[in-house]
Amino acid sequence: MENTMTLTLKVWRQKGPLENGRFETYEIDQISPDMSFLEMFDVLNENLINNGEEPVEIASDCREGICGTCGCMINGKAHGPEKATATCQLHMRKFKDGDTIIVEPWQATSFPIIKDLVVDRSPLDRIIESGGFITVPTGSAPDANLIPVPKDAADSAFDAAACIGCGACVAACPNSAAQLFTSAKVQHLNLLPQGQAERWSRTEEMVEKMEEYFGSCTNHGECHEACPKEIPLDFIAYTNRDYVKSKRKNRNLLGQG
Amino acid sequence: MIGELNSRIPEGPIEEKWSSHKFDMKLVNPANKRKFEVIVVGTGLAGASAAATLGELGYKVKAFTYHDSPRRAHSIAAQGGINGAKNYQNDGDSVYRLFYDTVKGGDYRSREANVHRLAEVSLNIIDQCVGQGVPFAREYGGLLDNRSFGGAQVSRTFYARGQTGQQLLLGAYSALMRQVGSGSVELHTRTEMLDLIVHDGAARGIVVRDLITGDVRSHTAHAVVLATGGYGNVYYLSTNAMMCNVTAGWRAHRRGALFANPCYTQIHPTCIPASDEFQSKLTLMSESLRNDGRIWVPSGHDEARSVSDIPEDQRYYYLEEKYPSFGNLVPRDVASRNAKTVVDQGLGVGPLKNGVYLDFADAIQRDGEDAIRERYGNLFQMYERITGEDPYKTPMRIYPATHYTMGGLWVDYELMSNVPGLFVVGEANFSDHGANRLGASALMQGLADGYFVLPYTIGNYLAPLLGESPLDESDPACSNVVQGVAERTQKWLSVNGTRTVDWFHRELGKLVWNFIGMERDKNGLEKALSEIPSLREEFEKDVRVLGSADNLNTSLEKVGRVADFFELAELKARDALERAESCGGHFRSESQTPEGEALRDDDNFSHVAAWEWGGTSGSAIRHKEELEFEYVPLTQRSYK
Ligand SMILES: Cc1cc2nc3c(=O)[nH]c(=O)nc-3n(C[C@H](O)[C@H](O)[C@H](O)COP(=O)(O)OP(=O)(O)OC[C@H]3O[C@@H](n4cnc5c(N)ncnc54)[C@H](O)[C@@H]3O)c2cc1C
Numbered sequence: 047m048e049n050t051m052t053l054t055l056k057v058w059r060q061k062g063p064l065e066n067g068r069f070e071t072y073e074i075d076q077i078s079p080d081m082s083f084l085e086m087f088d089v090l091n092e093n094l095i096n097n098g099e100e101p102v103e104i105a106s107d108c109r110e111g112i113c114g115t116c117g118c119m120i121n122g123k124a125h126g127p128e129k130a131t132a133t134c135q136l137h138m139r140k141f142k143d144g145d146t147i148i149v150e151p152w153q154a155t156s157f158p159i160i161k162d163l164v165v166d167r168s169p170l171d172r173i174i175e176s177g178g179f180i181t182v183p184t185g186s187a188p189d190a191n192l193i194p195v196p197k198d199a200a201d202s203a204f205d206a207a208a209c210i211g212c213g214a215c216v217a218a219c220p221n222s223a224a225q226l227f228t229s230a231k232v233q234h235l236n237l238l239p240q241g242q243a244e245r246w247s248r249t250e251e252m253v254e255k256m257e258e259y260f261g262s263c264t265n266h267g268e269c270h271e272a273c274p275k276e277i278p279l280d281f282i283a284y285t286n287r288d289y290v291k292s293k294r295k296n297r298n299l300l301g302q303g
Numbered sequence: 304m305i306g307e308l309n310s311r312i313p314e315g316p317i318e319e320k321w322s323s324h325k326f327d328m329k330l331v332n333p334a335n336k337r338k339f340e341v342i343v344v345g346t347g348l349a350g351a352s353a354a355a356t357l358g359e360l361g362y363k364v365k366a367f368t369y370h371d372s373p374r375r376a377h378s379i380a381a382q383g384g385i386n387g388a389k390n391y392q393n394d395g396d397s398v399y400r401l402f403y404d405t406v407k408g409g410d411y412r413s414r415e416a417n418v419h420r421l422a423e424v425s426l427n428i429i430d431q432c433v434g435q436g437v438p439f440a441r442e443y444g445g446l447l448d449n450r451s452f453g454g455a456q457v458s459r460t461f462y463a464r465g466q467t468g469q470q471l472l473l474g475a476y477s478a479l480m481r482q483v484g485s486g487s488v489e490l491h492t493r494t495e496m497l498d499l500i501v502h503d504g505a506a507r508g509i510v511v512r513d514l515i516t517g518d519v520r521s522h523t524a525h526a527v528v529l530a531t532g533g534y535g536n537v538y539y540l541s542t543n544a545m546m547c548n549v550t551a552g553w554r555a556h557r558r559g560a561l562f563a564n565p566c567y568t569q570i571h572p573t574c575i576p577a578s579d580e581f582q583s584k585l586t587l588m589s590e591s592l593r594n595d596g597r598i599w600v601p602s603g604h605d606e607a608r609s610v611s612d613i614p615e616d617q618r619y620y621y622l623e624e625k626y627p628s629f630g631n632l633v634p635r636d637v638a639s640r641n642a643k644t645v646v647d648q649g650l651g652v653g654p655l656k657n658g659v660y661l662d663f664a665d666a667i668q669r670d671g672e673d674a675i676r677e678r679y680g681n682l683f684q685m686y687e688r689i690t691g692e693d694p695y696k697t698p699m700r701i702y703p704a705t706h707y708t709m710g711g712l713w714v715d716y717e718l719m720s721n722v723p724g725l726f727v728v729g730e731a732n733f734s735d736h737g738a739n740r741l742g743a744s745a746l747m748q749g750l751a752d753g754y755f756v757l758p759y760t761i762g763n764y765l766a767p768l769l770g771e772s773p774l775d776e777s778d779p780a781c782s783n784v785v786q787g788v789a790e791r792t793q794k795w796l797s798v799n800g801t802r803t804v805d806w807f808h809r810e811l812g813k814l815v816w817n818f819i820g821m822e823r824d825k826n827g828l829e830k831a832l833s834e835i836p837s838l839r840e841e842f843e844k845d846v847r848v849l850g851s852a853d854n855l856n857t858s859l860e861k862v863g864r865v866a867d868f869f870e871l872a873e874l875k876a877r878d879a880l881e882r883a884e885s886c887g888g889h890f891r892s893e894s895q896t897p898e899g900e901a902l903r904d905d906d907n908f909s910h911v912a913a914w915e916w917g918g919t920s921g922s923a924i925r926h927k928e929e930l931e932f933e934y935v936p937l938t939q940r941s942y943k
């Protein structure tokens with residue numbers, strides 16, 4: 047095959063959450079530029095198994111950049127060098143023959159390592175569970191066209207809803223904050239007319255749940271740089287605004303304000 | 304042996320069957336609901352919507368997924384949209400028309416009563432999703448926008464940019480997480496179902512493996528719902544997510560559940576062609592692109608000029624020419640087979656000559672690049688990322704790939720399999736699409752089953768069980784199955800062969816694609832029936848799985864799934880061989896019209912083939928459920 051590459055991979059290997067990890071170095075050749083980064087790992091893993099070594103655990107599923115399963119630090123960057131691209135959508139044409147690529151798992155205390163490059167991101171589910179929904183029991187919704195939603199509001203809500211829950215924002219943040227993820231969900235729902243009834247309770251619950259698990263945001267903006275869906279940073283500002291308001295409103299609602 | 308298959312279709316005119324059946328079914332009163340435990344396996348659209356709704360109703364639900372979060376299910380990847388017979392566009396749509404189109408589109412191999420119910424509840428689904436905050440596309444006036452989708456002449460498809468599945472799943476996931484938060488649903492992530500517990504003739508629970516610790520244990524309940532998705536990955540290369548598999552359904556099949564129509568597979572016409580041997584999966588380009596893209600190949604062999612240098616009269620717009628009224632919007636099976644025909648004729652494009660063009664130049668000229676970006680921006684971006692080519696400037700290259708499986712576990716009108724207490728919803732069942740599924744109808748069916756059908760019908764099964772408790776987990780009926788699963792898992796580690804699981808899966812995939820793919824014939828199917836079992840024997844003797852069973856071990860997860868794919872592949876070949884007619888996605892080259900269209904044989908095959916496990920792979924027994932068409936007259940499909 048023409049134009050194939052030979053690469054050196056330095057990959058983080060760790061048997062379990064409590065074990066010590068280390069970098070292992072692997073040489074790999076015959077890598078075509080049309081391969082995806084994960085297909086390159088498939089080849090590495092087949093080679094390892096053929097040599098009697100345990101393959102590297104690396105998570106992925108849809109390989110279309112939408113399920114949010116994949117994600118690792120590639121040369122120190124969450125999801126690697128290509129902007130707005132999840133690990134699975136990164137292709138080897140972004141690298142060149144002879145490159146050394148360093149691959150590590152997400153690093154954040156709230157995301158413990160399970161094995162090799164796979165981490166536990168379940169705290170993100172806990173945030174959704176605390177208020178990332180509109181309470182509309184099955185069968186109780188009115189006709190879908192009863193409430194017109196201005197196109198701009200629907201489009202902004204969509205921009206927020208595009209988050210894939212990959213956790214790159216947490217991994218990229220110097221404080222391991224989950225502000226971008228949380229704000230994306232809060233604003234998706236807060237921007238819509240359907241989401242108004244629970245706006246203040248949702249904001250307070252979700253922000254406080256986030257703070258139980260994650261560090262605090264100090265406005266570095268690294269999250270946005272790493273985000274494969276380019277979730278806009280202003281959602282964080284809106285959420286901070288809504289949070290301050292929610293403290294007052296929720297107290298008013300309780301008749302104490 | 305299974306007796307007569309009873310589909311339990313209610314009496315009465317088609318438009319009244321579901322409402323009168325809802326009235327006739329037994330109810331569980333609210334205070335008693337919490338006395339019933341229900342297991343839901345799978346948390347994609349069908350499973351998440353079912354678990355959330357059952358939790359809201361007050362049942363005690365346990366939900367299982369092998370993913371790390373319900374939001375990862377393969378449903379997330381659906382792009383194009385979801386149908387709903389709202390007729391918001393005032394273009395003549397109705398419940399009856401959606402029903403009619405679906406039966407016809409399925410090439411008369413589905414149950415009329417199920418399909419009508421699906422069309423009826425499609426209205427509620429759209430309401431429900433909008434209520435949850437699903438950001439569907441809207442017009443400037445703030446009302447919902449629609450588009451038309453493959454095979455339909457009305458605009459009834461609701462969409463959220465090119466990410467409809469994502470937004471619908473996030474809606475169902477949020478409803479599910481609300482129930483998890485309130486305690487009515489207990490969620491088990493990274494937990495894989497590896498067997499079904501059947502005792503005294505009914506489904507009583509499941510055996511699962513914790514994918515992190517390797518623990519194997521049982522869970523019991525009053526009923527088990529499988530919502531475990533489709534089996535397209537039997538082809539190795541497909542548009543399905545890497546982990547999609549048939550294991551849950553197959554293990555239930557081995558415990559007595561009938562597997563219906565395994566040969567019905569949908570090959571989607573618009574996917575990015577494979578670039579090399581290492582290709583791990585194929586990427587779908589939403590079929591909504593066919594609304595604006597024109598499909599063509601150069602009319603001369605060995606075309607070497609660049610696209611822009613090929614004059615109009617040397618471009619072969621084969622769909623527009625052959626099917627003037629539907630053009631590029633013919634149903635999927637027709638579009639796929641025609642692409643195969645031109646590529647087989649040597650007219651293919653791209654470095655491997657394995658694709659056809661999907662060209663947006665005219666649409667961009669007509670509507671402007673911004674309008675096209677608004678409609679398909681993220682799809683174009685994805686295409687460019689994968690291929691390195693810019694579709695605003697040069698046509699996309701596409702080719703068919705396995706996409707959806709219409710076959711699945713047999714269920715009756717109430718979505719219950721022939722094993723009492725085992726319900727099957729979503730792509731995992733065989734129910735509503737016949738031999739071919741219309742675009743934007745899988746999301747609809749998954750949510751119909753989960754939100755609006757199962758939550759009623761399961762009550763009808765549970766009501767008489769009031770006062771009975773689930774099987775004790777220490778019962779030998781449980782522990783024997785647990786032990787079997789643990790042994791099977793360990794067995795793979797001791798084979799110590801020479802080839803990887805992926806190697807065998809790829810080889811199996813090639814056999815299935817070559818012999819049970821877009822076109823099937825007797826010779827090829829017989830060949831598949833001899834080659835699949837011999838490859839399986841080699842697999843069992845020579846596969847190499849390293850590591851241990853007590854921690855995360857992806858190869859160990861895969862090997863069990865591939866083993867089940869082997870058995871399924873064999874059944875698929877038998878089913879395709881026995882069905883000596885063409886219908887929808889099942890094209891037997893021996894059975895075609897002079898124009899090369901699928902030719903049904905209604906006298907002999909107007910039935911569902913439901914297979915009973917015969918004790919070993921290859922010995923399954925075929926049962927029939929006859930199909931009757933009272934409302935949609937049987938005609939030869941024609942999209943001319
Ligand atoms: C690329 C793509 C695009 C598509 N686009 C459209 C579209 O535009 N419109 C449309 O209508 N349809 C579309 N479809 C089809 C549609 O997305 C699927 O048919 C549908 O989402 C299936 O939903 P489901 O809930 O049945 O299964 P899935 O979403 O596949 O969910 C399966 C669930 O089961 C779990 N599971 C499976 N086995 C086990 C086990 N053994 N133990 C524990 N858990 C298990 C998984 O973890 C997952 O949670 C598309 C499909 C693909 C591949």
Ligand code: SF4
Pocket residue numbers: 208209210211212213214215216226227230269272273274275276277
């Ligand atoms: S905000 Fe972006 S980086 Fe963070 S989880 Fe969502 S998609 Fe991933």
